[in-house]
Amino acid sequence: MLPVKINGILFRKIRFQESSLIVNAITENGTLRSLLFKGALRRSSKLSNELLPFAVLKFTYYHKGSKNIYIASQVELVEDFEFIRESGYYVQVEIAKLVKNATQLLTSDSENPKVYSVIVEMLRKWRELENVNLHLLKAGFMLKILTFSGFRPTISTCANCGESISESKQIFFSPSAGGFVCDACPTPSDSFSSNFKDSLVMGKLLSQSFDRYIEIVVRNPKRINEFVERFWMYHVSEKFDV
Numbered sequence: 001m002l003p004v005k006i007n008g009i010l011f012r013k014i015r016f017q018e019s020s021l022i023v024n025a026i027t028e029n030g031t032l033r034s035l036l037f038k039g040a041l042r043r044s045s046k047l048s049n050e051l052l053p054f055a056v057l058k059f060t061y062y063h064k065g066s067k068n069i070y071i072a073s074q075v076e077l078v079e080d081f082e083f084i085r086e087s088g089y090y091v092q093v094e095i096a097k098l099v100k101n102a103t104q105l106l107t108s109d110s111e112n113p114k115v116y117s118v119i120v121e122m123l124r125k126w127r128e129l130e131n132v133n134l135h136l137l138k139a140g141f142m143l144k145i146l147t148f149s150g151f152r153p154t155i156s157t158c159a160n161c162g163e164s165i166s167e168s169k170q171i172f173f174s175p176s177a178g179g180f181v182c183d184a185c186p187t188p189s190d191s192f193s194s195n196f197k198d199s200l201v202m203g204k205l206l207s208q209s210f211d212r213y214i215e216i217v218v219r220n221p222k223r224i225n226e227f228v229e230r231f232w233m234y235h236v237s238e239k240f241d242v
């Protein structure tokens with residue numbers, strides 16, 4: 001049987017039996033994989049040092065195993081984002097949460113390479129993102145992941161009647177309606193009061209690359225992030241790590 005060699009990002013390591021590790025990874029195809037590294041915790045094995053978080057790794061594994069856990073034999077470092085591991089614990093926890101939330105939209109038998117690309121883009125640019133507001137960054141990351149997974153919120157028009165949002169003085173953001181709602185339409189009970197500027201900010205978060213977020217001027221980034229979190233919880237999962 002020929003081995004599979006594929007790049008990916010590790011997001012969880014679980015001890016298995018005496019000395020083995022099960023690694024959960026997102027592959028470059030945007031597929032979730034559980035890989036068993038036998039003996040990885042033995043003192044003689046280098047594997048546990050090589051199985052790094054916040055890095056692109058090349059995994060070698062065989063399409064055999066049980067319960068969708070494949071037997072892996074090798075791992076190589078492809079691209080290291082060591083500056084993340086060197087940053088504070090709080091930062092690492094925040095990034096790990098974002099990546100874990102993104103995995104909720106991936107499965108072991110479907111592909112979504114764009115979600116993988118968004119994750120790698122964020123990790124790669126992290127050093128340049130130090131001065132970007134964390135609420136904005138989180139909101140933008142989740143918006144991109146949602147959009148590439150088929151859950152794009154309606155931003156520039158009313159989610160209910162389709163009218164341009166810019167015509168309305170007062171608008172609302174409603175997860176159950178699917179995005180922004182104009183003042184002429186009924187507002188569902190989960191509506192947040194909002195305004196045209198919020199919709200512009202959300203549009204920029206979605207369309208611009210992370211390193212341009214520093215140019216986005218917003219008075220209350222925490223509220224924008226709350227909109228996206230609520231949208232995520234309504235459409236994807238209540239199990240959302242905030």
Ligand SMILES: [Zn+2]
Binds near residue numbers: 163182183
């Ligand atoms: Zn409307």
